[in-house]
Amino acid sequence: MTLRDIKRGWLRSLDIIGDIAVIEVKPEFDEIKHEIAEKILKEAKYIKVVVEKKSPVSGEHRVMDLEWLTGERRFTTIHREYGCIFKLDISKVYFTPRLSTERMRIARMVRAGEVIVNMFAGIGTYSIIIAKRALEKPSKIYSIDINPHAYNYALENVKINKVEDIVIPILGDAKEVITSRLMGVADRVLMPYPELALKYLEYAIMALKDSGGIIHAYDFIKYMKTEDPRNKMKERYEEKLKEFNVEYEILDIRRTGEVAPREYRMVIDIKILNKNGFKRF
Ligand SMILES: C[S@@+](CC[C@H](N)C(=O)[O-])C[C@H]1O[C@@H](n2cnc3c(N)ncnc32)[C@H](O)[C@@H]1O
Known part of the structure; x- marks a missing residue:
């Protein structure tokens, strides 16, 4: 068997x-x-x-x-993904092996010298894979997480993978970390937490440079037989982006997994072209 x-x-x-x-x-x-x-x-x-x-x-x-x-x-183990090593305690931190292809997709989009803010970084999964496997090296990846265990593992994983010069783990609430020390710094922002992505979208925009940049937001979409989940995702994010009065372009919308019958985890890649008129509520 x-x-x-x-x-x-x-x-x-x-x-x-x-x-x-x-x-x-x-x-x-x-x-x-x-x-x-x-x-x-x-x-x-x-x-x-x-x-x-x-x-x-x-x-x-x-x-x-x-x-x-x-x-x-x-409950502790060492997980390997695309040549990166992740130490973790699965009873204390979030981790899923199911997003490995998605992590590599993002890594392949990164361009030389980019500054990246990972708002919900966990043990450093996306950040370390980007730092080690992007074809062109980013300059800094600020990796925020509110869970002290995840933060401590991120510190350790950054050392194990020898990316201390690129990945900077930060303990805290992404909203507070961005408003206090990461305003207008990023070329790219990752929001790999479906439950909070839409609510924290304004902080992702704040983290971007004045010249704009790219946001990858993850969300859960429930859909009926007659509905297109990609359209639902698009409408949900466009409604917010219009409220914020920013110029944007939707680059891509994809499924990253099926979490229940008629429910997908999805990602939307948004390019913010101009945030001059950005309105907060
Ligand atoms: C779905 S997990 C994703 C973790 C990681 N990106 C990964 O794929 O392994 C969401 C993470 O966000 C963290 N988190 C929750 N609320 C947060 C907040 N307000 N600010 C920063 N991190 C937060 C959680 O501790 C958790 O590690």
Whole structure:
């Protein structure tokens, strides 16, 4: 039996983070979840810990409730992505391996010398991948997060990946960090937190240079059969951009994952062309 068979038969979801398998068991197999976990350890030798995801990510720090099922007794691991190394404790910080392609897409857009503000940086995932894998090197990536555990891991990961000269982790609320020390500095702003992106869009605009720049905002879009999720995303962001009275161009709108039936995680790439008339509310 392969890991794929185990997933197909018994699991609602399976994510591999470093050497930890994070599983959601189909409700009808809840009673045999420990046996399923043992099978996973046996079938995939590189997995050393199996944990059950007991809740969706929640709270300000976006962490999930976990139950340890089998293997080594720990929630800490080292995850590798595109040659970058990420240390983390999956019970204390947010991390998903599902956005790796999206992280690389952003990295490939970055141009030489750019200043980037990552408003919701977690353990430094996007920032470190950009610093190490962008074809042209950015000059600085300010990586803000409000979770002290995420900030501490970001500091450590920046050192492990030897990008201390580029990535600057900052602990705090993105809104306060930007208004107090990062106004008008950025060529590009990342907003990888769907629950807060629209609400904090004005701070992303504030972080951009007077000459404008690019914002990548992530959001969840629920849609009906008759609706186009890309249009819904576009309308949601255009309404705000018009309120702010900035000149803009929508460069791209993409799906970055399906989070539930008829609900996508999406990203919109917005180019702010001119913020002279920018109005805050
Ligand atoms: C969905 S996670 C994304 C983390 C990271 N970008 C990644 O992809 O791994 C959102 C992150 O935003 C942080 N966060 C929540 N509210 C925040 C705020 N007001 N200012 C800065 N960070 C915040 C959380 O602690 C969490 O790490």
